[in-house]
Amino acid sequence: MVSVKAFKRLKGFFLNAEWNSPSAVTVLFGPSGSGKSLTLKAISGLIPLESGRISVKDRLFFDSEKGVNLPPQKRKVGYLPQSHTLFPHLSVYRNLTYGKGVDRKWLEHLIKVTETEKLLDKYPGSLSGGERQRIALVRALAIKPQILLLDEPFSSLHGFLKERLFEEIKKMCLEHEIPIVMVTHDVKELLHAGGYCIIYRNGQVEQEGQANAVYFKPSSKETAKLLGHKNFVRVKVLDSGENWSKILIPPNCEITLPQRYSGKEAWLLIPSSALALKRERETAKLGFKIIKINQTGENLEITAELSNHKLTFVLPESLGPNFILEPLKKVDFLLSLKYFHLIPVEEEDGKAFES
Amino acid sequence: MKLYLTEESLFAVKLSVKTAVCSTAFVVLFGIPLAYLLARSEFKLKRAVELIIMLPIVFAPTVTGYILLVILGKHGIVGSLIYKFFGRTILFSWFATVIASFVASFPLFVKTAQAAFRSVDEEYINVSYTLGRGKLYTFFNVSLPLSRAGITAGAMLAFARAFGEFGITLMIAGNIPFKTTTIPIEIYNAVSSAQFERANLLVLISAVVSLSMLFAVNRLLERWSP
Structure with a gap:
């Protein structure tokens, strides 16, 4: 639906991004200064590109060739x-x-749908952050755009308002077949938006795919960290085939994962939500030493040690184990294997095992 | 303190007002596009242009005046053209007082207006473009209104500076009674002929105008600063 190939050289920065999003919602995710906002500006035509190609639906915006x-x-x-x-x-009405x-x-239809009639005579200075963004949205939609570009549009809003406003935007855009490209560095926003996700790093696309898939299967440790993952265990890869790998989680747990992996060592990503409730075919039992337990309202946050790696797990308070968790206690946890994901080891990680 | 209003003083006040108004009008007219260009775009010789505009601030007024004399004289680059088309020189006419004031106050206005244009966030302009509006429409409907405080302040500073212009005026307009004697020159004439009573009123008028401009500028910038 949206296809971008953008090349631009700036002082000390290269933008060299290429992606194709089939989805109505595309999220550009990455650290600040990775080229996300620049990409939005390139799509809107506000900055000139050296070369590339940009098209939205069947309309060609830019093609250097x-x-x-x-x-x-x-x-x-x-x-x-x-x-x-x-x-x-300008008053709200004149802005619109x-x-x-x-x-x-x-425009009248949009004002009605977004319930902004009563704001029309006001000036932007007297609006709340949410009202301001809503008016800006109506103004953008008023020209019947081909695409909606959002650059961290909710960064000044609180969680609840943020989600509601985004739902509203998404609904209106889907209704009128306007694709959305949104920039964020907030994982919550990324996952809430869903859709297709493009991970940016240093002006390049690191990974792309459906948001949920990318979240659970990041291609590098850096990306995984960026997505908020904290649990990495260094594992040895014993054997691997077409679509499976046998790994050794130290000290002595051997498991087979449905993932192809070439290499002798790997980082095993265990998402903090990987705790399983009961033993099944797709679970692994691992021995942990509890370090601390935090109660964060709705959730229980358990920090535990697995062969010198500190891991944190989160589970709803109501599903907390029926045995007493206390620091230094040794406990076996059941973990859902389908969330396990192997990430290549990079050179700076060094070697963990003697071969 | 005695205040005397003589015919000379009255002429000086009228001429100074006329000169400052005309000069400020030209300053704003030429200054706004130039300030906008300097604030928003990159072009060859940008630094050189900025430097040349600023020269009257650092040069001695007599030096600036001398350079203008050379340029605007009958044989100068600009002066020869004027002579060719109009058959006369603009030096030592009332319009020369306008030119002197213009040159002296132009940098003050351009610098202030440039800062004002630069303080307008670029995203406003970006949004205007994406809403389908061209450069000219955006300039008059976004950039200009959003920097109006700074531009007004710059115009007031320019007016005050024009009102008090002395050195360059003396060099290119001369000290011709009932022709080019602005307030500052008339004050000089009064004092040099030891007629302090005649100077007093002119000094007072000049000081009041300058102070009220300064006061207005400060109020304006205070009220509009974010």
Whole structure:
């Protein structure tokens, strides 16, 4: 639906990103300064690219080979930057009618749907953060955009408001077949948005795929950390085949995972949600030493040690084990194997096992 | 303190007001596009342009005046053209007082307006472009209104500076009674002929104008600063 190939050299930075998103919602995720916002600006035509190709649905925005480069005015993109979205010197109504060729009937419909009638005479300065973003959204949609670009649009809002506003946006865009490309560095936002996820690192695409799949199967330890994962165990790969690998989790637990892996060593990612309730075919039993237990309201946060690796697990308070957990106690945990994921070891990680 | 209003003083006040108003009008007219260019775009010789505009601030007024004399004189680059088309020189006319004030106050305005344009967040302009609006529309509807405080302040500073211009004026407009004697020059004339009473009123008027401009500028920038 959205296809981007962007190359640009800046002072001390290379943008060299290429991705194809089949989904109505695309999330660009990565650390700040990795080129996400730059990509949005390239899609909207606000910065010139050296070479590449950008198309949205069947419309070509930019193609350096064919010499196509629509100016931002012709691309019809709804662009919502992080801040400074509404013109402070114009009333809400004049902000909404600012765009070129705004259809009054369509605008009235949008105002009605978003319940913003009562804000029309106000000035942006007197609106709350949520109201401001909602008005900015209506203004962007008023020009019937081909695509909606959101650059961390909710960073100034609180959790609940954030989710509600995003649901609203998503619903409206899906209804009118407007694809969304959103930039975030917040994992919660990424997972909540769902859709197709592009992981950025140093101006390049590190990984892409459905958000949930990328979350559980990151391709590097760096990405895994970025996604908020904390549990990594260094394991030895004993044998591997077409779609399986046999690993040794120290000190002496051998398990087979349904993942192809080439290499002698790996990082085993065990998501903090991998605790299983009962023994099944797809579970592994591992011996841990409890280090500490945190009660964080709804959840129980258990920190435990597995062969010198400190791991943290989270489970709902109500599903807490029926035995007493206390520091230094040795406990066997059942872990769901389907969440286990092997990540290649990088050179700077050094060697953990003697061969 | 005695205040005397003579015919000379009255002429000086009228001329100074006329000169400052005209000069400020030209300063704003030429200064706004230039300040915007300097604030928003990169071009060859940008540094050189910035430097040349700033020269009157660091040069001695007599030096600036001398350079203008050379340029605007009958045989100068600009002066010869004017002479060719109009058959006369603009030096030592009332318009020369406008030119002197213009040159002296232009850098003050451009610097202030440039800072004002630069303080407008680029995302406003980006949003305007994506909403289908071109560069000119965006300039008049976003950039200009959002920097109006700084631009007004710059214009007031320029007016105050123009009102008090002396050195360059003396060099290129001269000290011709009832022709180019602005307030500062008339004050000089009064004092040099030891007529302090005549100077007093002019000094007072000049000081009041300058102070009220300064006061207004401070209030303006205070109120508009984020």
